[in-house]
Amino acid sequence: MSNSGDDRLRSAWAKQMDQSLDVDMAKAEANVHRRQAEITRRDWMVYLSAFIIGPSMLAATWFRPDLRLASVPGLFIAVWLPWQMYRRSGARLPSASVDMPCLAFQRALLERERDVALSMPRWYLLPLVVGQVAIAATLVTYPRFTASQFFPEGLVLFVGTAGVVLIVGWRRWQRQALELRRELEAIDATAEPLVR
Numbered sequence: 001m002s003n004s005g006d007d008r009l010r011s012a013w014a015k016q017m018d019q020s021l022d023v024d025m026a027k028a029e030a031n032v033h034r035r036q037a038e039i040t041r042r043d044w045m046v047y048l049s050a051f052i053i054g055p056s057m058l059a060a061t062w063f064r065p066d067l068r069l070a071s072v073p074g075l076f077i078a079v080w081l082p083w084q085m086y087r088r089s090g091a092r093l094p095s096a097s098v099d100m101p102c103l104a105f106q107r108a109l110l111e112r113e114r115d116v117a118l119s120m121p122r123w124y125l126l127p128l129v130v131g132q133v134a135i136a137a138t139l140v141t142y143p144r145f146t147a148s149q150f151f152p153e154g155l156v157l158f159v160g161t162a163g164v165v166l167i168v169g170w171r172r173w174q175r176q177a178l179e180l181r182r183e184l185e186a187i188d189a190t191a192e193p194l195v196r
Contacts, residue, residue: 028102035109039090046085054078070138073131084123088116107187110180117177125170132162 057078060071086092090112093105139145139155148154 025102028106032102032106032109035106035113036091039113043085043089043091047082050078050082066142067138069141070131070135073127073134077127077131080127081124088112088119088123090116103187103190107184110184110187114177114180114184117173117180120173121170125166128166128169132159132166136162 053074057071057074060067061075064071090109093108093112136155136159139151139158145151145154
């Protein structure tokens, strides 16, 4: 977030009604900035991965037509995942939300990120599974690979590694969604006195 955005947040939060609650504004602001830094880092990792994978898949599609079974899904994934991350990420909260009170802004950010974590298996994990299956199918059907004496071990190693990575990613998103739910519950508990 830029300095002007930080100033807008501080200005909006200084005028908020949440001051009647027992809210440590410095801690709330630090939590928001920590979460935004995590979101930005995650988003840029996806964009960087796509920037590296996309051109290599395009080159493989163009120069190695016999590998298109793997490269075309890889090219699709390299476009799909960054677009989905850009669309769904908490980094893209509407600009009007900057004028929200601190707890409302923090809640909106956490809700959006919780939704990202809960929906990732559909829009992130599923395309990666399809891509891994396409790579495995290419390995099985391409004579250059099947002729290798290490083919069975290599195939088992590839499938096993890909499976472990996908399962670890899925479990990580589940843990993240649970953590975000707990943070939302803590905000709700803090805001309860205002409702009474």
